[in-house]
Amino acid sequence: MSVYQIELNLRTVKKQECVDVTELIERTVTESGIVTGVCSIFVPHTTAAIIANEHFDPNVPRDIAKTLCSMVPDHGPWDHPEENAPAHVRASLLGSSLSVPVTSGELFLGQWQGIFFMEFDGPRSRNLKVTITG
Amino acid sequence: MSVYQIELNLRTVKKQECVDVTELIERTVTESGIVTGVCSIFVPHTTAAIIANEHFDPNVPRDIAKTLCSMVPDHGPWDHPEENAPAHVRASLLGSSLSVPVTSGELFLGQWQGIFFMEFDGPRSRNLKVTITG
Amino acid sequence: MSVYQIELNLRTVKKQECVDVTELIERTVTESGIVTGVCSIFVPHTTAAIIANEHFDPNVPRDIAKTLCSMVPDHGPWDHPEENAPAHVRASLLGSSLSVPVTSGELFLGQWQGIFFMEFDGPRSRNLKVTITG
Numbered sequence: 263m264s265v266y267q268i269e270l271n272l273r274t275v276k277k278q279e280c281v282d283v284t285e286l287i288e289r290t291v292t293e294s295g296i297v298t299g300v301c302s303i304f305v306p307h308t309t310a311a312i313i314a315n316e317h318f319d320p321n322v323p324r325d326i327a328k329t330l331c332s333m334v335p336d337h338g339p340w341d342h343p344e345e346n347a348p349a350h351v352r353a354s355l356l357g358s359s360l361s362v363p364v365t366s367g368e369l370f371l372g373q374w375q376g377i378f379f380m381e382f383d384g385p386r387s388r389n390l391k392v393t394i395t396g
Numbered sequence: 397m398s399v400y401q402i403e404l405n406l407r408t409v410k411k412q413e414c415v416d417v418t419e420l421i422e423r424t425v426t427e428s429g430i431v432t433g434v435c436s437i438f439v440p441h442t443t444a445a446i447i448a449n450e451h452f453d454p455n456v457p458r459d460i461a462k463t464l465c466s467m468v469p470d471h472g473p474w475d476h477p478e479e480n481a482p483a484h485v486r487a488s489l490l491g492s493s494l495s496v497p498v499t500s501g502e503l504f505l506g507q508w509q510g511i512f513f514m515e516f517d518g519p520r521s522r523n524l525k526v527t528i529t530g
Numbered sequence: 531m532s533v534y535q536i537e538l539n540l541r542t543v544k545k546q547e548c549v550d551v552t553e554l555i556e557r558t559v560t561e562s563g564i565v566t567g568v569c570s571i572f573v574p575h576t577t578a579a580i581i582a583n584e585h586f587d588p589n590v591p592r593d594i595a596k597t598l599c600s601m602v603p604d605h606g607p608w609d610h611p612e613e614n615a616p617a618h619v620r621a622s623l624l625g626s627s628l629s630v631p632v633t634s635g636e637l638f639l640g641q642w643q644g645i646f647f648m649e650f651d652g653p654r655s656r657n658l659k660v661t662i663t664g
Contacts, residue, residue, distance in 0.1 A: 263397045263398065263399060263529075263531045264531065265531060265566050265567050265663075265664050267566050267567075267631065267633065298399050298401050298527075299399050299401075299527065299529065300436045300527050300529060302568045302629045302631070304629065304630060304631050304638070305640075306638065306639060306640030306643060307640050307643070308582075308583045308584040308590070308640065308642050308643055313488045313491075313492070314442075314492040314493075315442045315484055315487065315488050315492075316442040316476075316484060319476055319477075321474075321475035321476040321477070321481075322442070322476050322481070322484045324475055325472070325474050325475050325476050325481050325484065325485055326484065326485050326488050328475075329468055329485045333467060333601060334597055338593070340589075340593050341589035341592055341593050341596075342584075342587055342589040342590050342593050343587075343589070347589075347590070347593050350583055350584060350590050350593065350594065351593055351594050351597045353583065354581045354583050354594050354624060355489060355623060355624070356488060356489070356491075357491055357581075357624075357625055357628075358581070358582040358583075358628065359582075359628050359629040359630065360491075360492065360493050361436045361438065361493040361495055361629055362438060362493065363401060363436070363438050363525045363527050365401065365525070370438070370440065370525055371440060372439075372440030372441050372442065374442050375440060375441070375442055391631045391633070391638055393566075393567065393568050393631050395399075395529060395531075395567065395568060395663060395664070396399050396529070397531045397532065397533060397663075432533050432535050432661075433533050433535075433661065433663065434570045434661050434663060447622045447625075447626070448576075448626040448627075449576045449618055449621065449622050449626075450576040450610075450618060453610055453611075455608075455609035455610040455611070455615075456576070456610050456615070456618045458609055459606070459608050459609055459610050459615050459618065459619055460618065460619050460622050462609075463602055463619045467601060489623060490622060490623070490625075491625055494625075494626065494627050495570045495572065495627040495629055496572060496627065497535065497570070497572050497659045497661050499535065499659070504572070504574065504659055505574060506573075506574030506575050506576065508576050509574060509575070509576055529533075529663060530533050530663070
C-alpha cells in the first residue's frame with residue numbers, strides 16, 4: 263500500500279460558482295498510480311465546499327447553490343462581523359471533505375456524477391488537498 | 397496494511413426511503429478481515445445519500461428525510477428540467493460519502509447508531525461502493 | 531504504511547455548543563508519528579456532528595449552529611417521540627465524519643480553519659474516534 267498527496271490550485275471568478283473539478287481529480291488519480299483505494303478530497307477554506315452530484319446537466323449544482331443561498335439568507339442577523347457569514351454556513355451544510363473510491367486505477371463515479379468545488383465567497387484563488395491511499 | 401473493496405446492491409421500493417444498511421456494511425467489514433482501519437462508504441448516485449444516525453427508532457431517519465423534503469420544496473423554481481431537481485439538492489445536503497472506523501474487526505458505531513441509505517428519487521436499483529483500508 | 535486509532539473524550543456543558551477540538555486532534559496526529567496521510571474523525575453519537583470551519587472568530591461556528599436551530603424547528607411535528615428529534619436532524623445536516631489531510635506530520639488545515647465538535651443535545655459526555663492512516 264502507498265499514499266499519494268498533492269495540492270491542486272484553482273481560481274474562481276464569481277461570488278458564487280460551481281467549478282467542475284472532475285477531470286482535475288481524475289488526472290491526479292492517474293498520476294498516483296494507485297489501482298484500488300480511496301481518494302480523499304479536502305477543502306482548506308471556510309467559505310467553500312466539495313460535493314459529488316450530477317455534472318451532465320450543469321444546472322444541478324447551480325440548483326444546489328441557489329437553494330443554499332435562499333435557505334441561508336444574505337442578511338442574518340449574523341454574529342460574525344463580516345459580510346461573508348452566510349458563506350461559512352452554506353459551506354458547512356455541504357461539507358469540507360469527500361472520499362471517492364479508486365477502482366482499476368480510476369476514480370469510481372456514477373454514470374452522471376461529477377465532483378464540484380462550491381465557491382460561496384469568490385472570486386478567490388483556492389486550493390484542494392487530495393490524498394490517495396491504496 | 398491492506399485494502400478491500402466491494403460493490404453492494406440494493407433495491408429501493410418507494411420514492412423516498414430510508415434503507416438501514418448497517419448489517420450489510422457490518423458483514424462486509426467481517427469479510428474484509430481488516431482489524432483496525434476505516435470503512436469508506438460511497439454512493440455512486442446523484443439523488444441518494446449516506447448517513448449515520450439512530451436506527452433504534454426508525455422514525456429518526458424518517459424525520460431527517462421529512463425535514464429535507466419540507467426545506468427543499470418539490471416545486472422549485474428549478475433550473476434542472478426534470479422533476480427530480482429537489483432530490484439532487486436533498487442528497488447533497490446529507491452527502492455522498494461516510495467514513496466509519498473499523499475496530500477489533502468490527503464496524504465502530506455508537507450505541508444507537510446505524511447507517512442509512514437515503515433514497516430521494518426511487519424506486520430504483522442502487523449500489524454502494526465500500527472500501528475498507530487498515 | 532500504518533494505522534493509528536484512538537478514542538478521545540470530551541464533555542459538553544450546554545444544550546447547544548461548538549467545541550473547538552483542533553488542538554486535541556493535532557496532538558493525536560503528532561502522537562501517531564504518521565507523516566503523510568489522512569486523519570479520519572468520526573462521531574459515534576446521533577445528536578452531534580463534526581465540521582471544519584473558521585476558528586479565528588468563534589462566532590462563525592455559532593452562526594452555523596444558530597442557522598441549523600432556526601432551519602430545523604424545536605417543535606416539529608416530529609415522529610420520534612423524544613424532545614431531541616431536531617437534534618438528530620441538525621446533526622445529519624452537518625455530518626458524522628470528516629477526513630483531514632496529514633502533511634509533514636501535522637494536520638493540514640487552512641489559515642483560518644479549525645475543527646469543531648457540534649453538540650445539539652448536551653450537556654453530555656462525548657467521544658470522538660480518530661483513525662490516522664498513512
